[in-house]
Amino acid sequence: MSHGARPPARLPPPLGEGWGGGTRRSTVARQCQSLPWFSWLLLLALACLAPRAFATQRALLVGVSELVNQPQSLWLQAPRNDVALMRDALLRQGFGAGDITTLADGVSGAALPESQAIHDALSRLLAQSRSGDFVLLYFSGHGTRWRDATKRYQEPDGLAENFLARDVRGAVGVDSALAGGVRDVDFDGWVQAFLARGVFVWSVFDTCAATSMTRNAAAAVPAVAEGPADDEVRWRGLRAGQLRAVPAAVPLAAPAAPPVAERVARARYVAFFASESHQITPELRLPRQGRNARPQGLLTWAVAGALERRPATWRELFDGVLALYPPVIDELAQRFPTRELPSPVAEGNLDAPLFANSAGAVSTLPVWRAQRSGDSLVLQAGLADGLQPQQELRVNATLEDGTVRSVQARASQVDLDGASLAVPAALRELPGAVLWSASPLAAPPATALRVRSDGPLPPGIGLDYPASVVAVGAGAPADLRWSDLGAAGQRLEWLSPALGAGGVGERLGDRAAVRRRLETLARLKWWRQLCALGEGTQAPIDGFEAVLEVWNGDRLARSGPLRTGGAKLLPLRDGERAALNVRNTSGHSVDMVVAGIDAQGRPRAEYPSDPGESNRFERGTREAPAAKRFELPWLSAEGARLFVLATPAAPQSGPRLFGAAVEPVLADLRVRGQVEPPRRRLYAAMLSWGSADAASR
Known part of the structure; x- marks a missing residue:
């Protein structure tokens, strides 16, 4: 398509x-062409x-305005309005009224959104769901971050995100699970249970976590409500110290955990978040200056508005959400200059068709957001995304009614993280309320692995843009030569130093092995180009470091930082193992990929480990760093390579499709939404083991 x-x-x-x-x-x-008119009408x-016979669309809408065990100063106003707005939006999208379950206080006919009721509703929804169904899990209310020692997987900052149910009771003990909170690990378990049944899951969290986490009771407590009564802004996100521990006559039982399900790739999954984990998000009267404005969560209001444009994919929907943010964010920045304002975030298979149970993408090529400035379009993509000067693009203009106008054009000025081109003449007269984007028509030749062979390439090659594999003729430059030796197998011979091994050859068993090897080498070539781009940046990310550690048992034998570019280190000795320690003290989050190739040429994914998971590495400071160690047992022999890429997560920026994963990802893993994004910097490093002589050079 x-x-x-x-x-x-x-x-x-x-x-x-x-x-x-x-x-x-x-x-x-085709069948209707040969049938009488009445049969045609019946068909x-x-x-x-x-569609109702083959699949059902269901939704669980949860809105928590009142925290009955907490001071009323911490209560919210908009969640009850949010669930009503989302319900109306879903009905217009074809959802059946009986397939929408609502848990909200202050909503007629809705059950109260207490923690046990939320888990019970999730359990019933899972029991109803069948392969081919579609489910929306929507939550509006307060969030917080909590140091939960009962959680098996610890975040890099050591904190767990919690959604606060109506009956949240606050701290009960040290490092305990939050009574009346729904933990992030439980949400993940429920999502995984739906995915294991072949259900497509869209999660929307118009909630957030506290701006910081502290156990210091003397720490400053941010105001929840600010502004005049007739135009009050409330902030979603509480610190742990703000929650009051209320003794219960009957101890609050822990809700049943979600069922354990086999983990599957998140091909049928999309999630929208109102902010990053350390940020808070507002609720205020929306639309601004509207006659019928009422308190709404900003994300919910933007989602409902973006659906009116009839987007075809989740990416188009999220881009529409981001387009509605700037006027509101600009106003809030003027009213509350000391607050960090939210950056909406999305993850998952964003290029899947909207409201369909499909694991495939409408397009495997990236879609880059653009902004119009006079007669120019500024793209939020550059060399680091695989965009090349004079590359052919399809420029898309989406009107308010959802109509899309498309024209071919070429990128003109391209730098590391941005590009520009003239607005195509056929689109210059369009009105101002237009969403602009651009997509490449094909992967650029400069990033392709060039293969010289006597026959066609093996079928089924699958790569993330901009990596690709192309066949070249006898007289054209080539990276390697592929020879089919018949019964003797397949031979690959390296011809280009771009792969770091000119003149080297290897024998493979069959064409499937050749395909896998070509995919690995194409990724390796693109990684090298990213490393070359990283070498040209000064102080890539202040406060971010990736340190390779070599351990012998429990003793740290040696360690050293990975510098941008490429490096060779001494091979491991007997009994030694390698690990990577990543620390972020920059004061902002980063988008990161940690991947590699083992000594047998197989790709390895470390972060993210699943193509549908987030590649956002959490914010850390010098006082409270975010850190994570990756054990790398496969990085143990000559020929293995480790690749690390990171870039500052600019608020409200466009998609960053680096193509750095080791398998075709489900579109980009994190999309963010700032009208004037800061200049981004790139950290890219690749390490390989070499001989002692090579390392000494």
Whole structure:
């Protein structure tokens, strides 16, 4: 499907598949051509009703305005309005009223959003769900960060995020689970249980965590409500010290944990977050200056508004969300200059078709947001994203009614993290309320692995943009030569120093092994180009460091920082093992990838370990660093390589598709949303083991 084309919104799928595919529509159309008119009408009616037989769209909407065990000064006003707005938006998208469950205080007919009721509702929703279904898990209210020693997986900053249910009771003991809170690890477990059943999950969290976490009772407590009564702004996100521990006549039982489910790749998953984990998000009267404005969560209001443009993919929906933020953020920045304002975040398979149970993407090429400035378009992508000067692009303009106008153009000025081009003449007269984006027509030749062979390339090569594999003729420059030796197997011979091994060859068993090897080498070539870009930056990220450690048992034998660019180190001795220690004290979060290639040429994913998970590494400071150690047992022999890439997470910026993962990712892993993003810097380093002589040089 070409970019900008709309997938069918409500068409039945082939048997055994989720709905939203075009194959079924073509089959029905061909059958109708040979049928009488009344049969045609009958088939059309069945086609319209068929999606309900094949898949169901369900939603759980949770809004917590009142914390009944806490001071009323900590209560919110908007969550009850948020669930009503989301319900109306879902009904317009085709959800059935009976398939939307609402837990909210102050909403007629809704159950109270207490912790046990939330888990019970999730359990019922899971029991109803079948493969091919679609589920929205929506939460609006307060969040906090809590030092939870009962959680097996600890975050880099040591804290766990919690959604505060209506009956939250505050601290009960030291490092305990939060009574009346729904933990991030439990949300993850529920999502995984749905995914294991073949359900597509969209999660929306119009909540946040506290701006900082402290056990110091004397620490300054931020005001929850600010501004005049007729235009009050409330901030979602409480510190642990603000929560009051209330003795209960009957101890609050811990809700049942989500069922243990087999972990599957998050191909059927998308999540929207109102802010990063250390930020808070506002609720205020929206739309601003509107006659019928009422308190709403900013993310919820933006999601409902963006749905009106009829987006085709989750990325288009999120880009529409970000487009609604700037006027509100600008106003809040003037009213509250000392507050850090929120950066919306999204993760998952963002290029999947909207409201469909599909693991595939509408397009495997990136979509870069753009902003118009006079007769120019400024792209939030550059050399580090694989964009090349004079590269052919498809420029897309989305109007308020969802209509998409597309024109081909070429990138002109391109630097490390940005690019610009003239607004195509055919689009210059469009009105101001337009969402702009651009997408490459193909991977750039400069990043491709060039293969010389006597036949076509092996089928099924799958790579993340901008890495690719292309066949070249006998007279063209090539990175390697592939020879099919028949019964003797397959031979690859390195021809280019771009792979770091000119003149080296290897023998492989079959074409499938050749395909896997070509994919690995194509990624390696792109990593080297990223390292070259990183070498040209001064002080890439102040406060970020990646240190390689060599351990012998419990003793640290030696360690050293990974410098930007490439490096060779001494091979490990007997009994030694390698580990990577990453520390972030920069004061802001970073987007990071840690990957590698083992001595057998197989790709290895360390961070993120799943292509649908976030690659956001949390904010840390010198006083409270965010740190994580990666054990690397595969980085033990000559030929293995380790690659680390990081860039500051600019607030409210466009997608960053570095193509640095070791397998095709489900679109970009983190998308953020700032009208004037700061200049980004790139940390890129690759390490390989070498001989003692090579390391000494």
